Amino acid sequence: GAVVSQHPSRVICKSGTSVKIECRSLDFQATTMFWYRQFPKQSLMLMATSNEGSKATYEQGVEKDKFLINHASLTLSTLTVTSAHPEDSSFYICSAVPRPRGQETQYFGPGTRLLVL
């Protein structure tokens, strides 16, 4: 089946630093990738929609200048948490929708656990 990878799987950083998380579709091209965040004991929340070749669409309450998304190719989207703070500590998950458009299935990455000290 379709595989989505994320790197790194786990990262610990100091407050004020930036962290980049990669999301790759390994065996398919993805027109659209989504970034979700999950705080402990809570449900996943959509942060932003990333479309190849265009600017990401952010959900209400998500700061676009803090969470930079780059969808540089049909197989790679990156999320950069800039000037990370302890409250950004969370589980970040991406998903990818296979090309061609019209398919509803989303394939999820394994997630990246971020801890900001």
Added chain:
Amino acid sequence: KNEVEQSPQNLTAQEGEFITINCSYSVGISALHWLQQHPGGGIVSLFMLSSGKKKHGRLIATINIQEKHSSLHITASHPRDSAVYICAVRSRGGADGLTFGKGTHLIIQP
């Protein structure tokens, strides 16, 4: 905004029991997903439904569009089925991102 409610929040059962997890949503949808999340956090997509019923192995998912309700059933449950099961919907005419329920924490005891 779609509100997604799951029940029960927690469920402990004995191996072999028939399991039902319910999901209801408030606004019309184009698709509903059932997902499985293991303790490490990784998510596996089990089903995507827009109508009717789907079956895969011991798992069965049904959806009633009129009642805005879906169920996930597990037959002959096994300890390896222990996980968090999440219902997620894609709202009709909305953005493609999913709205998630809070999940049902299932424990199957041997």
